[in-house]
Amino acid sequence: MKLLCMLQLPARSFKTPGTLFYSCRHSSTKTSNPLRILFCGSDEFSITSLRAIRNEHLRNPKTIASIDVVHRPGKRTGRGLKLIREVPIKKVAQELKLSTHEIDTFTGWKPPVHQNEPINLIVAVSFGLFVPPRILNGAKYGGLNVHPSLLPDLRGPAPIYHTLLQRRQKTGITLQTLHPKHFDQGMILAQTPYPGLNIPNSDMCTPGQLLDFLAPLGGQMLVETLRNRVFAPPLEDVGWYGKNISEADLKHAPKIQKEDSHIDWNTWTADEILLRSRVLGDLWDNITWRESISDKGIDHTSLPPKRTIFHGFEEWQNTDFGKLSKTDSSFCLATRENPPNFLRVTSCTVEGGKKGTGSREIIANLGKFAKSDVGTHLRCIEV
Template sequence: MLLLQGPVLGLCSRRLNPRLYSTKSYDPLRILFCGSDDFSIASLKALHAYHLKQPDRIASIDVVCRPGKKVGRGLKKIREVPIKAAASDLSLPIHEIDTFTGWTPPASINLIVAVSFGLFVPSRVLNSAKYGGLNVHPSLLPNFRGPAPLHHTLLAGRTTTGVSLQTLHLKHFDHGTILSQTPDPGFDVPNPETCTVPELVDVVAPKGAQLLVNGLKEGLFVPPVVDAGWRAAQGSDTLIHAAKIKPEDRHIDWTNWSLLNINRRSRVIGPLWSKALVTSHAPDGTRPSFQQKRVILTDMEEVDPPKGCGSFSLVPGLPFVEGGHPVEPRKGKALYVFTSDSKVMRINRMKVEGEQDAEGLRAAIKARMFGDRTFISGGMEFVPFRNPLV
């Protein structure tokens, strides 16, 4: 009997699974790296470290980023994309463009790498590079395709996630061939009930960077490429599209959003908002006018229902005050609101459109958001808003 040991066994394994151990040959890479944020910075730094270690594999790296945007009062300040500073620290050539129209990459470029870039790399640019393009995506594709995969992973309450390395498709975002991917079921989301997007970035960014470098080492991008996606054959009806986060995604749907949903959205995408009717009293004593204004709820928390609150307060989105008419803020008085699943939230702070951020009840009084009637229930007096938040 012949026992396979040591190097002999290793040789046999290579023959059984050449994908895991063979490396395709390719020309020294001259990379055009397209990025923007902290997730892409991790990949850029990993590529640069590999370039310094093995310049025969990565000969050069040029960086493409979007131009800085004017921000602040009077638009006098320029906010640069984070990757620009990172590329400058690494002494890499930087190209700032807001569109690929009319722009041509350096002639020596033979591979495009786009990580959290935002602009679609056109076929003209991809076809000009010998090895086409690669993308690192922070999800287990094809699930959570789209520009905001980390946000939607947390919004969906997922406890595991992963990263994928794919080719850049000539016509669509996130539809390239998956070259490598975190094995199913992925790795754990840290503290999924409290995790924020920056915290998740800290976990997925280095994993995505390592996946990219490993893919280059193995030459997975060299034709013919092999699809390694573990969910490639799964039906699209079970997949979530990670659409761009828009202001309307922060607009609370009081009728349908549970307390869990409200808390999760506030944690993941920032302060939520509603609209409320406010009163404007005319100085000459004529009939007051009413105006709908945006209300940003900057600080909310779950609390037990105040004792004795009437059934009127069970209306989702109808804020109320316990303990008498709110002529002025008093110690122990607060602003409450019921959610669609009959949970109570206390509005600690909010910002009414046109006003400064303030304690919740004080902001409501200043904006004249209350009605003229009080409601008596269980021996206690409650004052509702003039109308529910919408």
């Protein structure tokens, strides 16, 4: 990496199709009891599905008799862990006047019973907690899950992020049964048809935008599945994606970790950095600040590292350096390509400092040691 003295594009909204076409076979002869649903969810993706079946319940109470919502407890956050960040679905469920149950384990917990009628269908969407066989076996129709990928590809808790990180051009929705032992290995009852949906503006799409695109489709698929009693026996596997791709080409979608945002200046190209910045948000390293204060006479490797958090990048041509002035509060980084590409840091924070002030601090350090080579990754020039 080289450091040189030295917009984000506005977010675009996506419109979802008015009609969802999906691979699903059903029979008009299937019947079921009125559904008493235990809905397990957490985030905006699950909230959309909850609203969809709530609306269906209001339109057709003979199909859906009741809905109870299970969510996990809020997490402590902030300085001193004094604040509690509630799971988003909790507030929505309360607004919809649905009964809620806050649990962090199913051990010892029993599903509710209304008017002597037990829960007969479990629906889990972005829940993050395994629904055990005891709960599934107690529901006449077992369990359903809405997943934002074409299963069995991108099994795991973060399919939306990995869809974008892998530069996919297509994606879709899968509705599966809840497996009694494993996540995302149930029978596929409905799926976006071949060859999947084009991701709108895929080269610039963010996780929030992809979620906004897929969430209504997931809610619509869930409602159609309930209307047509696809969940009622006999069940039929209609999944197509796994039949059109080899097992070796299937990818996992593990939880996103902090280390996924740690810039490796030795291997990451400018394109990779811009991609991860768009998908993961803030990126970081622990060498930019340390090397910005280093001179040839200083062993910068002995200095304690400070994390630099980068809040945004934009591409920058080396022919544009003449446009920079000494008052410019941004700087550029040169990436590993030969010749290097340059990324302008639009904003950053140095660990321990006020958010967004890192660029000024680093530029001030560069002014102190102008025109100095300072290590393998970074070079200062006059500011």
